[in-house]
Amino acid sequence: MRTNPPFAALTTPLSGGRQQRHWDARAALNFMLGGAGSGLIVFAAIGELDAPWAVALALMLIAGGLGAVWLEIGRKLRALHVLFNPFTSWMTREAFVAVLLFPLGLGSIFVPQALPAAAVAALAFLYCQARILCAAKGIPAWRAPEVVPLVVATGLAEGAGLALFFSQETLLIVLLCLAVLLRAFAWVRYRAAVTVSNLLPALYGTLPIVVIALASFYAREAAMLAGIAAVASGWWLKFSLVTRVAPAQGFTLPRVPVRGAR
Secondary structure (H helix, E strand, O other), X not given: OOOOHHHHHHHOOXXXXXXXXXXXXXXXXXXXXXXXXXXXXXXXXXXXXXXXXXXXXXXXXXXXXXXHHHHHOOOXXXXXXXXXXXXXXXXXXXXXXXXXXXXXXXXXXXXXXXHHHHHHHHHHHHHHHHHHHHOOOOOHHHHOOOHHHHHHHHHHHHHHHHHOOOOOOHHHHHHHHHXXXXXXXXXXXXXXXXXXXXXXXXXXXXXXXXXXXXXXXXXXXXXXXXXXXXXXXXXXXXXXHHHOOOEEOXXXXXXXXXXXXX
């Protein structure tokens, strides 16, 4: 896969080294839209949202993310190859979970009792996305195990933020605060484990988001503002992680063969 010129400006590395060129903004959209959509389905089930539009929006976000990845492929029909390696590829597992998620999600619009099952599938989809990054062993910023809880927590925070557009119930406001704090905790652990992560934007929005969310107890309109901040900060974090701070590590030879003296 090659980075097309229109997207080249979006993948300028922030540090020295050979920046990976296989995944650009379109690949980042899969993590951004797919994570937010998965999180929204999870919180739609937890908050027992009556609005079927919440699930519909979530499925459109996930479909948009997968579609963006498909657009990145040079030969579009090769997308079917992703189904051939379920035992070794987290991309394959993500695809299989998506095949299960969409029928469950669509079914839950008409049969609300199916929403918990759709939420479990959405959580599995989010986990597969996180493991896709972690499986890229050649990218130091991705391969750390701490990236998995970071991506999962970020998706949940985004989903909680989107859920507030459909309901401003106290439970969802509290869950947003908890999800944002969980994301901040996962970020601290990630930064401690990965040296290159100091180039990523710090989550300065954590405290303001919590304050705005708590203020919504007095003015419910503030809940949507907190939701926008949670989604925007999460998307920028994942966009930066995928496209801007991903230098590939070259080969190292700890022992070099030496020709014996004659």
